[in-house]
Amino acid sequence: MHRSVPIALGLLVVVAGPLAGQDDPGDLVRRAIARRALEVDQAVSSYRARAHGLVTFLVEVGPAEARTTRLLKADELDVEVYWQGRGRSKQVIRAWRDTTYFPTGTVYHRDHLGIVTDDFGDLIRIGQGDEIRELPHPLGPRGLALYRFEERDTVRVRAGGRELRLARIDVRPRDPTAPLAIGTLAVDVDDASLVRSRFSFTAAAYRDPDLAEIVVFLERSLVDGQWLPYRQEIEITRRSAVLDFPLASVIRARWTIDDHELGVELPRRLANASPIGGLARPGGPDAWNRPIGAVLDSAARAPTLEDLDAARREIGRLAGGALLDGLPGFRLGVSRVSDLLRFNRVEGLRVGAGLAWRLGTAGSIRAWGGLGTVDERLTGGIELGVGLGGGRLSVRADRSIADVGPVDVASGVVASLTAQEGGLDLGDYVLLERVGVRLEPGRRSGVSVDLLREWAWSVAAEASPSRGAFRPNPSLGSEPQWVGRIELRRAGGGESLLGGEGRVALEVADGGGGYARLFGAGRLSRELPGGLLEARGSLGLGTARLPARRSFPLGGWGSLPGEPFRAYGGRSAAYLHLEGRVAVPGIPLPLGGFGSTAPKAEIGPFLAVAWTDGAVSGAPWRPSDGLRPVAGLAVELFDRSVRIEAGLPLRGSTNLGLTVDVARSWWPVL
Numbered sequence: 039m040h041r042s043v044p045i046a047l048g049l050l051v052v053v054a055g056p057l058a059g060q061d062d063p064g065d066l067v068r069r070a071i072a073r074r075a076l077e078v079d080q081a082v083s084s085y086r087a088r089a090h091g092l093v094t095f096l097v098e099v100g101p102a103e104a105r106t107t108r109l110l111k112a113d114e115l116d117v118e119v120y121w122q123g124r125g126r127s128k129q130v131i132r133a134w135r136d137t138t139y140f141p142t143g144t145v146y147h148r149d150h151l152g153i154v155t156d157d158f159g160d161l162i163r164i165g166q167g168d169e170i171r172e173l174p175h176p177l178g179p180r181g182l183a184l185y186r187f188e189e190r191d192t193v194r195v196r197a198g199g200r201e202l203r204l205a206r207i208d209v210r211p212r213d214p215t216a217p218l219a220i221g222t223l224a225v226d227v228d229d230a231s232l233v234r235s236r237f238s239f240t241a242a243a244y245r246d247p248d249l250a251e252i253v254v255f256l257e258r259s260l261v262d263g264q265w266l267p268y269r270q271e272i273e274i275t276r277r278s279a280v281l282d283f284p285l286a287s288v289i290r291a292r293w294t295i296d297d298h299e300l301g302v303e304l305p306r307r308l309a310n311a312s313p314i315g316g317l318a319r320p321g322g323p324d325a326w327n328r329p330i331g332a333v334l335d336s337a338a339r340a341p342t343l344e345d346l347d348a349a350r351r352e353i354g355r356l357a358g359g360a361l362l363d364g365l366p367g368f369r370l371g372v373s374r375v376s377d378l379l380r381f382n383r384v385e386g387l388r389v390g391a392g393l394a395w396r397l398g399t400a401g402s403i404r405a406w407g408g409l410g411t412v413d414e415r416l417t418g419g420i421e422l423g424v425g426l427g428g429g430r431l432s433v434r435a436d437r438s439i440a441d442v443g444p445v446d447v448a449s450g451v452v453a454s455l456t457a458q459e460g461g462l463d464l465g466d467y468v469l470l471e472r473v474g475v476r477l478e479p480g481r482r483s484g485v486s487v488d489l490l491r492e493w494a495w496s497v498a499a500e501a502s503p504s505r506g507a508f509r510p511n512p513s514l515g516s517e518p519q520w521v522g523r524i525e526l527r528r529a530g531g532g533e534s535l536l537g538g539e540g541r542v543a544l545e546v547a548d549g550g551g552g553y554a555r556l557f558g559a560g561r562l563s564r565e566l567p568g569g570l571l572e573a574r575g576s577l578g579l580g581t582a583r584l585p586a587r588r589s590f591p592l593g594g595w596g597s598l599p600g601e602p603f604r605a606y607g608g609r610s611a612a613y614l615h616l617e618g619r620v621a622v623p624g625i626p627l628p629l630g631g632f633g634s635t636a637p638k639a640e641i642g643p644f645l646a647v648a649w650t651d652g653a654v655s656g657a658p659w660r661p662s663d664g665l666r667p668v669a670g671l672a673v674e675l676f677d678r679s680v681r682i683e684a685g686l687p688l689r690g691s692t693n694l695g696l697t698v699d700v701a702r703s704w705w706p707v708l
Contacts (some may be wrong), residue, residue, distance in 0.1 A: 071179070079370075085302060088295070089116075089294070090114075093112055093113040095109075098285070098288060108703045114134070116133040117153055118132055124156050127575025131317040135330065169245060185210065192227065206222055207224070218239070218243065239362065253273045270295070272290075282404065283707070358400070371394035374450055382501070385411070386501035387501075416437075418438075419436025439467050447464050448596055464596070468497060491518065491521075492520075492521050496514055498510075520548045540561065544556050553588065556579045575615060578611045590610070592666075600695030601666060605660070616645050617672055621640055644669070644670060670693075679704070
């Protein structure tokens with residue numbers, strides 16, 4: 039057995055600029071193309087290796103500023119790999135286990151269940167040709183004619199007792215509208231072997247109309263002087279080709295290849311076998327020495343997620359802001375279900391819709407609007423965005439009836455139902471008009487910056503519920519202000535059962551005396567055998583001139599069940615919710631072709647504590663006069679899709695509060 043030597047562990051120094059002693063950047067590329075061609079004639083010895091794979095299916099829910107990721111399915115595979123020469127490799131799935139966290143009918147393409155050999159060869163094929171088909175590799179025979187190459191710098195590394203020089207090469211299509219790859223390659227300067235690939239594809243390369251993005255990371259390691267596969271990851275993101283809606287499915291296949299044995303011939307029994315054979319469904323020997331939850335946690339902390347984020351930044355830089363997704367240029371657009379239909383005491387029933395266009399190769403435009411049937415007020419907006427490296431710059435103007443709370447307290451669908459049917463409106467509203475610019479990062483964690491001009495007008499409750507009566511809408515308007523905001527967001531990795539996400543935002547405004555405001559919110563959770571522990575909370579601090587609409591209300595639905603809704607608030611606020619749940623037998627929910635939810639529920643106690651201070655003029659909420667604790671019981675049903683809370687205040691009120699809602703992970707699209 040030969041253990042691979044990962045090059046990342048031996049990093050010595052980065053030398054900026056072109057390679058010393060090379061004739062020109064094209065010379066190394068030509069040598070790399072010739073080197074890959076030699077592998078057809080077995081310039082590299084045959085080998086056998088073992089590959090450990092983790093294939094996960096996730097959904098990303100909500101817009102970038104409020105995105106959550108939910109794991110639906112995880113498959114772990116043990117695969118035996120034989121390589122006899124370019125185009126002559128076989129893989130055998132020896133062991134396979136899967137775990138479903140939410141019903142899904144997803145069936146993976148067979149090549150997602152095995153590794154990439156030969157760095158795809160001369161033609162890149164993904165999803166058995168349904169996603170990417172016969173796309174010329176940059177270092178294939180047609181590479182020089184189809185791609186532009188530029189050497190950026192060299193990296194000196196130590197691997198296998200040797201000091202090596204790796205050249206980093208940018209690769210761009212000569213024709214950006216052609217179906218080609220774009221990214222960076224790392225090549226061994228001495229023998230011209232391809233060592234690392236990070237790339238994506240132009241929009242024309244995607245064959246499935248719902249494909250938004252494919253990102254590929256491949257890395258080799260040095261084994262007895264030969265560069266052989268070591269780490270790989272492919273991430274495939276899909277969105278609707280018809281509707282611009284903040285919901286995406288993600289397939290992420292992550293592999294580690296080790297235990298190479300050189301000189302092992304391909305067994306005769308596999309000569310006519312399919313490229314990826316073995317098990318056709320989960321099963322095989324029990325080859326697992328850890329619970330799959332521990333494997334998922336380790337994978338979420340592995341460097342490959344950072345590798346993919348780095349790849350996206352590199353690809354964004356190379357694309358020069360061009361949009362590389364494969365989605366259509368025109369779609370209907372809506373940010374959440376409640377933007378189509380919603381009900382509150384100010385607008386009554388509001389009906390809305392939206393559109394999204396692509397502008398050339400780099401820009402996009404979104405427009406949306408709606409009409410309140412009671413207040414007869416038109417609301418909506420327009421946003422023009424352009425790619426900027428790995429992020430996005432947008433200019434936006436909008437007019438909306440907006441809740442002043444710092445966080446959502448309920449899903450939009452449930453909030454509409456409680457307002458219309460029971461007279462319980464879970465919001466306090468202003469008419470907010472804004473014009474501004476926003477700079478935001480790519481799809482995961484990062485820093486966003488906003489500069490806005492805001493006008494906030496008080497509005498009155500004009501609608502009537504089916505039963506009961508609405509409380510008045512407070513007067514929360516304020517003077518026009520310039521507002522600057524910087525926000526740091528950490529999104530959860532999605533795969534890990536040790537969940538963690540959070541955001542911290544600093545806001546400064548000029549006008550009406552000006553104010554500063556700091557707000558942070560986060561969540562931590564840990565899966566345990568048969569249960570879960572979770573903590574979530576928030577902290578807000580504001581200066582003396584903080585307007586009422588930017589203060590921090592707490593209480594009732596969404597924070598302290600049993601207390602009056604938003605009874606407490608002020609310039610300062612803190613909130614903490616601690617909870618533990620265990621699995622108990624439950625009733626499954628049939629979902630047709632997707633199967634059914636698990637026949638179990640989760641139940642457990644929680645303790646929620648809030649504190650507010652610093653009375654704000656004009657606000658209907660007041661300081662809490664110390665801590666306000668609530669103890670209660672939480673129940674989650676149907677694979678954590680429906681949540682019920684019953685809470686009893688431990689100070690003052692003795693009312694039992696009961697709330698029923700969709701799980702928080704789905705709120706950003708509801």
